[in-house]
Amino acid sequence: MIEEVQAKSILNPTGGFLATYTHSLNAYQGCAFGKNSCPYCYVRAMPVQRFSGKPWGDWVKAKMNAPELLRQDLEKAKRKGEFGSLRIFMSTATDPYQGAESRLKLTRGLLEVFADSGEFGLLVVQTRSPLVERDADLLAQLGNRLWLSLTIETNRDEVRRQITPASPSIERRLLTSERMKLAGVRVQVAISPMLPCDAKEFAELVAPRASRAVVDTLIHGDGAGGRRSTELGMPELLRSLGYANWLNADAHVPLLEALRERMGAQRVGFSQQGFNLL
Numbered sequence: 001m002i003e004e005v006q007a008k009s010i011l012n013p014t015g016g017f018l019a020t021y022t023h024s025l026n027a028y029q030g031c032a033f034g035k036n037s038c039p040y041c042y043v044r045a046m047p048v049q050r051f052s053g054k055p056w057g058d059w060v061k062a063k064m065n066a067p068e069l070l071r072q073d074l075e076k077a078k079r080k081g082e083f084g085s086l087r088i089f090m091s092t093a094t095d096p097y098q099g100a101e102s103r104l105k106l107t108r109g110l111l112e113v114f115a116d117s118g119e120f121g122l123l124v125v126q127t128r129s130p131l132v133e134r135d136a137d138l139l140a141q142l143g144n145r146l147w148l149s150l151t152i153e154t155n156r157d158e159v160r161r162q163i164t165p166a167s168p169s170i171e172r173r174l175l176t177s178e179r180m181k182l183a184g185v186r187v188q189v190a191i192s193p194m195l196p197c198d199a200k201e202f203a204e205l206v207a208p209r210a211s212r213a214v215v216d217t218l219i220h221g222d223g224a225g226g227r228r229s230t231e232l233g234m235p236e237l238l239r240s241l242g243y244a245n246w247l248n249a250d251a252h253v254p255l256l257e258a259l260r261e262r263m264g265a266q267r268v269g270f271s272q273q274g275f276n277l278l
Contacts, residue, residue: 001054002100003061010069011088018089021124022082025070025090027106030060032099033128037166039237040193040218042228043093057166060098067109074117086120097129111138114145124149126190130168130176140184149188150177150210154195155202162241163195177209192216193229194252196243203258213259214269217252221271 011023018024031043037057044056063069077083090096096107107125114123115138123142125132128151132139139146150173154160157170168176181187189210191202194217206213218234219226229235235247245251252270259268 001059002104003059004064004104005061006065007063007069009073010063010066011073014089014092018092021087021089022121023086023088024092025088025110026093027063027066027091027096027110028060028094028098028100029063030056031094032057032060033095033164033166037164039163040229040232040234042232044232046093060094060100062098062100062104062106064104064106066106067113070110070113071117074113074120077120078118083118083120087122088120089124089126091126095127095129096125097127097131101129102131102134108135108138111135111142114138115141120145122147127151128167128173130172133176133179136180136183136185139180144186147186147188148180149190149214150180151190151192152177152206153191153193154197155205156195156197159196163237174205174209177206181209181211186211189213190216191255193218193221194255196238196246197255199254199258202255203262206259207262210263212267212269213263214271215252215256215259216271218247219249220252 010027011025014021014024031038031041041056074083074086077086090107090110096110101107114120123145124147125139126149132148132150139148152170152173153164155170160167160170177187177189187210189206189212191197191206191213192215194215218229238244238246256268256270
């Protein structure tokens, strides 16, 4: 269900694992990808979900005035002399390319504001949706002010079907990464969190399709040393699927090594450090 709302604010100061960014930006609340999928998502345990009164994945709120609020915030940053140092992460608590985005075009509206605004610091667009291809023109126009960070957790589509069945196929997301890179967009593949995969095969698929890659895990990247992932039931889920060995703290090492061998160490990040883009 999509609820169209008017927001009071749109750029919010950030911290924690995104401490090197100045603000987060979310045109939507809730997430349609979350229905029967993405069991590791920490937003499931946040107040925005606990007080929603609805199951995660069953609700999405669209901030209809998001582009206008962003324009106002960017003008304010210019007046304060802060515009050039803005480092914005979109989105931190949902996917900016919800299914409703094809109709509402709120994320595209935000990108249009950025494209018209001048030389701000950095915008990272984090998504798992091939719908981002629609906005290749605007993303390419932003040039070195932008990174597109595309989530691909595994190279094995059977794992995707078991754990994140509502997500686009691995093949489709790899194609999106390839197309966006060819369109002149700086693309990061975010293996976040890493799910059971074939390290060398995965690295071979990612390397030609991305400018860089980052590996995150259920232990290192949940902001609580794995506690949040445990509370969300991820250890039990992986064990039930026969993936208990992927709970080891060093399970990510073969993939990290394969990516660095294939892409070069400077193009591969790990956990929080990987999202701290220059």
